[in-house]
Amino acid sequence: MLMSSTAGHAAGNVDAGRKLFGQCAACHAVGKTAGHQFGPMLNGVMERPAASADGYSYSDALKQAAQNGLVWDEPSLDAFLESPMTYVVGTKMAFAGMRDEAQRQDMIAFLQQIDSSGSGATATVEPPAANSLVSESSAPEAQRPLARDTTVPEHGVLHLGRLALPEEVAAWDIDIRPDGLGLPTGSGSVETGGQIYDAQCAVCHGVFGEGAGRWPVLAGGFDTLSDERPEKTIGSYWPYVSTVYDYVRRAMPFGNARSLSDDDVYALTAYLLYLNDQVSEDFTLSTDNFASITLPNVDNFIADDRMEEVHYASREEPCMQDCIPGEATVTQRARVLDVTPDNGDDDNAGGGID
Secondary structure, three states: OOOOOOOOOOOOOHHHHHHHHHHOOOOOOOOOOOOOOOOOOOOOHHHOEOOOOOOOOOOHHHHHHHHOOOEOOHHHHHHHHHOHHHHOOOOOOOOOOOOOHHHHHHHHHHHHOOOOOOOOOOOOOOOOOOOOOOOOOOOOHHHOOOHHHOOOOOOOOOOOOOOOOHHHHHHHOOOOOOOOOOOOOOEEEHHHHHHHHHHHOHHHHOOOOOOOOOOOOOOOOOOOOOOOOOOOOOOOOOOOHHHHHHHHHHHOOOOOOOOOOHHHHHHHHHHHHHHOOOOOOOOEEEOOOHHHOOOOOHHHOOOOOHHHOHHHHOOOOOOOOOOOOOOOOOOOOOOOOOOOOOOOOHHHOOOOOO
16 A cells, blocks of 8 residues: 655645534544544644554554555545545445545645644634624623523523523424425435445445345335335335435434435435435435425325314213123234233134234
């Protein structure tokens, strides 16, 4: 393995790289108090050989690459960020890669100016001009009112902390409605989604969504909902594409949730639709066409109107004794739970749903 060790300065934008680092912050830390997390801390990463941060357990693959001469400089880090699992086969870094070259250069520029002490990790904040008005949402922490200085309201609840800032609420407010409300701006193609799926999803869900081991099946199951054991997939059961996007965005990939960009989630959703024969292989899912996608089983879902039924509308006390004349009889058998008592009839021994 031939690696360059020529020092240099990336042509990217440091501030843009600092913002992009939000994608990495779930696993990596930088700054004066940075420590190892799921991934190693990255202070001074451009000043050291690969797999050399004290106290972090690197993968055997990365340690072997370091023994072969891998040093993190601009060319090697650019290639690694583009496709980590291809550049170092066997790495623990379960990240599909940063395909935009300009973004990689921005990220490298940001990492390049952080030394081993963590200096350079945070932006320089200019003090506000004299007599300027600073809103509560943009004021430094010290200028925000503390809980101890806040009057306890009449209802007597002790308010601890402070009101969440708009940007903090926005970070959690990521639910997507079936009509597309709440979607982030972006897009992703079936082709790109296939690459991400192969790298991050196929190990659990199978190469074609068929499921691996006990992991869920993601494709197929058409016309099985009336079967005793239906396959409830996106194509056979799920009513809305928004459910797919929302779940992938929140919870996947397993063990590294929220590591995917919004465009990555668009691409994965498009690929899952393709696996279920809902779109063609040249399809691109975007903010603009998202709400136009209708899944096959949507019409079989009905509104939950149980509270309007007579049973729930009744104000009478429920019957608890001698409600039906005659002896009690078994009408269903719980095969899965195996809790129905054996009545001596081999044909109807405990453990079956009739």
